[in-house]
Amino acid sequence: xxGITGAYRLFSSDPVPEGLVDAMCKRIVHRGPDDQGMFxxxxxxxxxxxxxxxxxxxxxxxxxxxxxxxxxxxNGEIYNFQSLRSDLIKRGHxxxxxGDTEVIVHLYEEYGVDFAKKLNGMFAIAVWDAPKKKLTIxxxxxxxxxxxxxxxxxxxxxxxELKCLMVCDAVPREMDPxxxxxxxxxxxxxxxxxxxxxxxxxxxAGRLVADGNSxxxxxxxxxxxxxxxxxxxxxxxxxxxxxxxxxxxxxLRMISDVPLGAFLSGGLDSSIIxxxxxxxxxxxxxxxxxxxxxxxxxxxxxxxxxAEKFGTDHHELVVNPSAVDxxxxxxxxxxxxxxxxxxxxxxxxxxMTRKHVTVALAGDGGDESFGGYERYLRILNRPSWPGLVRSxxxxxxxxxxxCLPRSAPGRRxxxxxxxxxxQHFIVGTDEFETREILSREFVESTHRFSTYDAIGRxxxxxxxxxxxxxxxxxxxxxxxxxxxNVKVDRMSMAHSLELxxxxxxxxxxxxxxxxxxxxxxxxxxxxxxxKDLFGRQLPAKxxxxxxxxxxxxxxxxxxxxxxxxxxxALNDPCMREAGIxxxxxxxxxxxxxxxxxxxxxxxxxxYLFFRRWWHKNINSQ
Numbered sequence: 001x002x003g004i005t006g007a008y009r010l011f012s013s014d015p016v017p018e019g020l021v022d023a024m025c026k027r028i029v030h031r032g033p034d035d036q037g038m039f040x041x042x043x044x045x046x047x048x049x050x051x052x053x054x055x056x057x058x059x060x061x062x063x064x065x066x067x068x069x070x071x072x073x074x075n076g077e078i079y080n081f082q083s084l085r086s087d088l089i090k091r092g093h094x095x096x097x098x099g100d101t102e103v104i105v106h107l108y109e110e111y112g113v114d115f116a117k118k119l120n121g122m123f124a125i126a127v128w129d130a131p132k133k134k135l136t137i138x139x140x141x142x143x144x145x146x147x148x149x150x151x152x153x154x155x156x157x158x159x160x161e162l163k164c165l166m167v168c169d170a171v172p173r174e175m176d177p178x179x180x181x182x183x184x185x186x187x188x189x190x191x192x193x194x195x196x197x198x199x200x201x202x203x204x205a206g207r208l209v210a211d212g213n214s215x216x217x218x219x220x221x222x223x224x225x226x227x228x229x230x231x232x233x234x235x236x237x238x239x240x241x242x243x244x245x246x247x248x249x250x251x252l253r254m255i256s257d258v259p260l261g262a263f264l265s266g267g268l269d270s271s272i273i274x275x276x277x278x279x280x281x282x283x284x285x286x287x288x289x290x291x292x293x294x295x296x297x298x299x300x301x302x303x304x305x306x307a308e309k310f311g312t313d314h315h316e317l318v319v320n321p322s323a324v325d326x327x328x329x330x331x332x333x334x335x336x337x338x339x340x341x342x343x344x345x346x347x348x349x350x351x352m353t354r355k356h357v358t359v360a361l362a363g364d365g366g367d368e369s370f371g372g373y374e375r376y377l378r379i380l381n382r383p384s385w386p387g388l389v390r391s392x393x394x395x396x397x398x399x400x401x402x403c404l405p406r407s408a409p410g411r412r413x414x415x416x417x418x419x420x421x422x423q424h425f426i427v428g429t430d431e432f433e434t435r436e437i438l439s440r441e442f443v444e445s446t447h448r449f450s451t452y453d454a455i456g457r458x459x460x461x462x463x464x465x466x467x468x469x470x471x472x473x474x475x476x477x478x479x480x481x482x483x484x485n486v487k488v489d490r491m492s493m494a495h496s497l498e499l500x501x502x503x504x505x506x507x508x509x510x511x512x513x514x515x516x517x518x519x520x521x522x523x524x525x526x527x528x529x530x531k532d533l534f535g536r537q538l539p540a541k542x543x544x545x546x547x548x549x550x551x552x553x554x555x556x557x558x559x560x561x562x563x564x565x566x567x568x569a570l571n572d573p574c575m576r577e578a579g580i581x582x583x584x585x586x587x588x589x590x591x592x593x594x595x596x597x598x599x600x601x602x603x604x605x606x607y608l609f610f611r612r613w614w615h616k617n618i619n620s621q
Contacts, residue, residue: 006047030495072101072104072127077498124137136210143480186451187340228465245507246502250276250361253500254280254361262362266303268538286312287314302539331609334613360492559593
């Protein structure tokens with residue numbers, strides 16, 4: 001696991017300074033504390049920081065082909081590198097290392113910019129083709145590894161984290177108002193946006209090719225999740241194939257030359273992963289669990305039951321309210337506003353895990369592919385009205401919404417009446433409420449920008465042919481890569497821990513995408529096929545339906561331990577002068593939350609995080 005950076009001045013005759021690449025690398029030492037490598041030649045510079053996982057002796061980067069005309073730097077893991085290596089050797093390629101990185105340059109020699117289609121892994125890769133003056137950067141299919149880029153007047157700059165690009169004078173640091181709107185609506189910033197106008201995220205399965213000969217930058221996608229529902233196969237055959245896919249995915253992700261363990265929340269997905277690891281491990285699997293002192297959020301008993309059944313070397317950590325002291329560390333790790341408060345326990349479980357192992361497996365991805373979220377149940381059971389009826393009801397609900405005071409019961413419900421199922425699922429009433437907490441001037445500066453119009457409508461137009469697909473498709477396209485994967489990547493890499501997710505093997509995601517919805521959700525039971533497949537292997541209490549995930553008592557913390565910090569943020573004169581928010585509306589929300597009349601956790605935590613980020617990155621300029 002590493003971090004990569006680079007620059008290509010394809011619009012300028014100026015060479016890339018070696019000091020610039022070195023400075024970019026030094027901003028991400030946490031991603032790779034073991035080694036630094038650079039290749040700087042004329043208009044191109046590539047850099048990387050390495051966390052040694054595989055091929056500890058000869059795996060340093062950059063890596064070249066035989067005649068050193070092709071060069072690559074790479075962040076991630078290629079799980080099928082051994083089979084790819086064998087095939088490439090048969091085709092006449094000669095290898096000088098034992099690791100996974102070298103297959104990239106030889107695949108590029110064979111397949112050109114389509115090389116990523118052969119890879120099974122999580123990755124962000126840069127390949128420099130010197131004879132063709134072509135730089136190609138790609139990202140893995142499901143966006144597990146991040147990659148930001150900026151196209152400027154002199155060329156292209158890229159890096160694993162935003163902080164890499166902030167050392168480049170050519171990259172502007174102007175805040176993007178559209179991204180602010182996204183953040184307060186969704187709780188995260190979706191691709192291709194970043195918090196800065198001049199910087200973008202390469203989408204999952206994104207491929208960017210910068211051609212020095214034509215002086216063009218082209219961006220496309222080399223993979224798309226698609227396929228019809230397969231009704232021809234029996235459920236028994238499908239279950240057998242799924243078991244084999246999961247087993248193989250776990251085995252591939254257990255390949256490591258350093259100590260390895262697993263996150264164990266006590267939920268179904270992480271329990272399945274631990275069960276499979278135990279089958280293929282020569283010794284006890286090291287498992288790690290985070291818990292809270294507030295019992296209503298505890299899943300300790302479930303994690304302990306799994307640990308006992310499979311004889312794991314189990315470790316636990318209880319997070320107390322003082323754990324929110326890491327807020328400034330989170331702001332530094334994410335580089336941009338991030339509103340998922342489960343980042344707090346993810347930070348702590350990563351910190352604890354890294355004390356024992358360098359690599360850990362986790363259960364992320366199972367919910368999106370197999371219908372595990374409770375919100376899927378809610379949206380599928382929401383009443384559906386004909387368009388004309390919904391329009392009439394919607395106008396009525398909107399009028400009632402405007403008449404009611406903010407604290408009135410049912411205000412959000414009335415505003416939601418006119419939303420169709422798809423819009424309700426993606427943004428709900430959050431988009432309306434975002435416009436209420438932002439100042440009128442700020443909203444007008446975005447030309448009344450809409451998150452739903454920007455990322456939701458195109459997905460709605462796709463004929464999914466399945467009642468569940470519109471919602472899992474959105475989560476796989478945006479929520480998973482831009483919230484879950486961002487959280488997991490930043491929190492684990494902040495502690496130099498590599499985290500691997502077997503359920504995010506693209507073969508499993510493609511397989512699940514073609515399963516009928518009734519095999520995922522049936523009679524208000526979620527993840528049916530997984531529960532049927534693994535029910536006899538896991539403790540009975542783990543099979544009980546619940547969906548807490550990494551939920552934490554933030555609602556209570558904001559009323560008690562975090563209240564002084566929130567009060568300070570709400571009375572910040574610098575924020576008032578910035579003109580971004582309607583301060584009085586935010587204070588009204590806080591009063592409701594403190595009084596216990598309404599739970600305003602999400603928007604208040606987002607504001608608290610945003611304010612800290614703004615002071616660190618914008619107000620300090």
